[in-house]
Amino acid sequence: MNGARMSDWQAVWTVFLKELKDALRDRRTLMAVFVSSIAMGPIMLVVLSSLVGKFEKRAEAREIVAIGIEAAPTLRNFLERQTFAIKPVPADWEKQLKDSKLGDPVVIVPPDFEDQLAHGQAPRLELVYSSANQRAEGGVSVIRHVLAGFDQEQASLRLVARGVAPGALTVTRVDEHDIADTASRAAQLTGMVPIFVLMAVLYGSLNAALDTTAGERERGSLEPLLATPASRGALVVGKWGAAFALGLLIAVLSCMSFLPAQSMLRSESLAAMFRFGWAEAAWFVAVLAPFAAALSALMMAVAIRSRTVKEAQANNVVLTMAVSLSPMLSLFNQEGESAWNLWVPPMAQSALMNRVLKNAPISPLDVAPSVIVCIVVTTLSLAFVTHQLTRRAAQ
Amino acid sequence: MIAMDDLRKQFTTGRGRQARTVVAVDGLTLHARDGAITGLLGPNGAGKTTSLRMLVGLVAPDSGTIRVDDVDLRTDPQGVRARLGVLSDARGLYPRLTARENIVYHGRLHGVADDVAHARCDHLARLLEMAPLLDRRTDGFSQGERMKTALARALVHDPANIVLDEPTNGLDVVATRALREALRVLRDETGKCIVFSTHIMQEVQRLCDRVVVVAHGRHVADGTVQSLCEQAGSDDFEDAFVKLAFGQEGHAR
Secondary structure (H helix, E strand, C coil), X not given: CCCCCCCXXXXXXXXXXXXXXXXXXXXXXXXXXXXXXXXXXXXXXXXXXXXXXXXXXXXXXXXXXXXXXXXXXXXXXXXXXXXXXXXXXXXXXXXXXXCCCCCCCEEECXXXXXXXXXXXXXXXXXEECCCCCHHHHHHHHHHHHHHHHHHHHHXXXXXXXXXXXXXXXXXXXXXXXXXXXXXXXXXXXXXXXXXXXXXXXXXXXXXXXXXXXXXXXXXXXXXXXXXCCCXXXXXXXXXXXXXXXXXXXXXXXXXXXXXXXXXXXXXXXXXXXXXXXXHHHHHHHHHHHHHHHHHHHHHHHHHCCCCCHHHHHXXXXXXXXHHHHHHHHHHHCCCXXXXXXXXXXXXXXXXXXXXXXXXXXXXXXXXXXXXXXXXXHHHHHHXXXXXXXXXXXXX | CEEXXXXXXXXXXXXXXXXXXXXXXXXXXXXXXXXXXXXXECCCCCCHHHHHHHHHCCCCCCEEEEEECCEECCCCHHHHHHCEEEECCCCCCCCCCEHHHHHHHHHHHCCCCHHHHHHHHHHHHHHCCCHHHCCCECCCCCXXXXXXXXXXXXXXXXXXXXXXXXXXCCCCHHHHHHHHHHHHHHHHHHCCEEEEEEXXXXXXXXXXXXXXXXXXXXXXXXXXXXXXXXXXXXXXXXHHHHHHHHHHHHHHC
């Protein structure tokens, strides 16, 4: 009874199902992937939002920490009129400020403040902060602004007393207009979301891609597999299908994980700005699908020549680095997005996902380059793996 | 029926100045008929494994022809593989799958329908006395259990020709006996053509209908155990083998 010759597609399907089953039974690896790629993103988002929330609260709080304010009733009066509450300073404030335990800059008022002011001298106020203390640094501009307001009020009073119109000192007026809309402002903070989902795709496919190639060789199951009449191409496509499906599955799950994470956002303005609904999630998955296909094929191509999974992992480090670092390049790039970025995965995917987050329009022409590149990479990689299986089968 | 004629294969190792050419198989001829167990006997490094790999199409021969049931490997490699059941020296299993899943997977890749593959799996489990193992994951199997699973996997599509590369390596006495018994059943009851490579004299004496002796990649003698002894002029098969495989040089050792 020799089995009827199997069609290539049946073989692809058989291999695909087996590899998927095999990968899903690897519970420990799956758990690690789930925790690192699905829970991590939302956790970061929530932590970030609580940080932003604290900044916002500080800005709203209108508090000022001052030493020697009792020697300056005029300044105190001004601050209180601006609805600032004056907080007492802790004894070891300098140390606390250095260690980031004190979240406010400190104003030091000289004891002869009032006297100097009355005699028309300029009393020296000290504004102490630490640029290494991000919380306190955030409050500096507010304090600087309110102290400048005091300065201007006093100057105006002096001019008026001398019969000069205060407008004489105002040469120009500056009106500030921030033209960023809420979505693009939020994208500064949410720019890390694409990096997380790209990494999720990588870790989703990595194990399956390595286990079905180098792992197969390492445990000695490759030779028996190649002794079956299934064509090499069918075996490769089936294996790739499983790695691709797992990468895509993790991508979908990690995109979806941002949906409930939104409701946990502590910062109200961030919650209002970070609009990640079903439509955005669908866009993300659509952008990630061709990338997952190309990446899993490329990882297989890198791994196929390795004799052990360990060797394959070492060879894949460069790929892992490229995937994690290249989206960061565009994050730090001051010149903004260039046209060639759309041709280079994963920069292209990261750029497209950022556009989705900014609510910017995306045309098919923006998507096409990366899709074409991904198809080419997938095809070449799978052809290479098939060629290697045919040539170096038994080595 | 398996016919390998005048097979030659050499490998190049290293690169540039350090490149060295190793002749693995040097004009080997082997004919194995149906309903018989043919032993491929040779010392380590005689080219047994390379020859069997060429038979399956995992290594391309430099020259020579390979035919299985009159199907030529060069023109129809998939047809040849479909007619062979191979237990190679690499007999890795998938540790996260059960023995049954391992066996049925290969059955499906040979084009056997799912229900037929399961039925074959049960039949082979009875033949190889491994029924209690079937639904256990193969992770943690002993050498003997692994060999049985790998053999069942090689036989799941009921091939007319069976090729075994040193199948008793690492097996204890009980497992070796069980394997011998299973091979006899396959030969006598279903008339399979079985090729069996080994370097162990005892196995050949107990099991093989015909023996092909190879040394340095060449065919040096063939016939029944008795005729080989006569050919070498020795009563003891081991002595006969040493004379045939190593010639005078071996005899002097």
